[in-house]
Amino acid sequence: MARQQIKPENDEIDLRELFGVTWQSKWLIIFFSSISALLAVIYVLSLPNIYKSEVLLSPVVADEAMKIPGQLGGLAALAGVNLSGGSGDKTALALEIIKSRDFLGRFITKYDLFVPIMAAKDWNSIENSLIINDKIYDVAKQEWVRKVKAPFLPKPSLLETHEEFLKLLNISKDKATKMVRLSIEYYSPYLAKKWLDLLVIEINDEMRQLEISEAESSLQYLNAQLDKTTIKDVQSMFFSLIEEQTKTLMLANARKEYVLKTVDSAVVAEKKDRPARALIVIFATFLAFSFTVLIVLIRHFSRNTTD
Structure with a gap:
């Protein structure tokens, strides 16, 4: 009696699939990243120089x-x-x-x-x-x-x-x-x-x-x-x-x-010490980008698991 070969399920992550899913939702990702960057700019401009x-x-x-x-x-x-x-x-x-x-x-x-x-x-x-x-x-x-x-x-x-x-x-x-x-x-x-x-x-x-x-x-x-x-x-x-x-x-x-x-002796500062406005905007944009990509991938794999 021949043995029945059982193929294990492939749990490896396909990078091409991840990139494809991300690319399909690029406009959504760009939208939320842009909104986040805009809000960050408005926020940092409201901060006083220290x-x-x-x-x-x-x-x-x-x-x-x-x-x-x-x-x-x-x-x-x-x-x-x-x-x-x-x-x-x-x-x-x-x-x-x-x-x-x-x-x-x-x-x-x-x-x-x-x-x-x-x-x-x-x-x-x-x-x-x-x-x-x-x-x-x-x-x-x-x-x-x-x-x-x-x-x-x-x-x-x-x-x-x-x-x-x-x-x-x-x-x-x-x-x-x-x-x-x-x-x-x-x-x-x-x-x-x-x-x-x-x-x-x-x-x-x-x-x-x-x-x-x-x-x-x-x-x-x-x-x-x-x-x-x-x-x-x-x-x-x-x-x-x-x-x-x-x-x-x-x-x-x-x-x-x-x-x-x-x-x-102490001197009158010519340059502000903080806030680092550019870094705040970059960090906020990157955070929004990463979070949006994560949500897109979670939704994609949740649908595949349900199907």
Whole structure:
């Protein structure tokens, strides 16, 4: 009895068939791809240009730490005297302060940035002025008109504005070189640069005032303790600590850039940073093309399977 040969079903994909099915539906594919490209063009043209301003900063190198042995070092720490002498901790602290609600809240209030941060929607390059969203802020009446639900008010709170400002601000630190980059992305390249320059000034002033306050408090404590002791070694230690704190005061008052020194200043950007309009249109068109081809092929093979 001869064996009956059973031929397996051919599950291989015929590329010529795929191309033929795609070619038959070429006008449908072209139509949807064109519509997608047109919509993408309309969308990207509605997007405002975003400009980026960046500054490169270097940590100011502090003097070598003062070494005080044993219990005398503990007494110095009790007086609130910083014996570390390193700039790393100051730099890390400064970068955290920049992002803090307290510092940025005072910065926003001092320079009245509520409207530029919360109500601006674009920039008029010809007049060099911001375009304000009239649904959020009425420029003529100088009144907030945005519609919000309780507990929010028409005028944005400091917390809201702080969160929005953090979206504009970027901070990065190179672990190898210790260099710090601050950047702001905004509609106006002029305001981006201005705010960045002000941030550098304000954080250096903030750290300087902090050091001055701590040094003055330490000096008051050290002078008071010096009057109470007659032990020569302790007196010698107090004199050394007083000298260190006096030097700290002198440097804090003399250095304009106390913690972060500008290496490469911020400039007004001449070219936009984003959006990449051409790439968005290309990506949207390719996505529509691929999706339409996929739908055409699925419909074709679904009909063949049903038949």
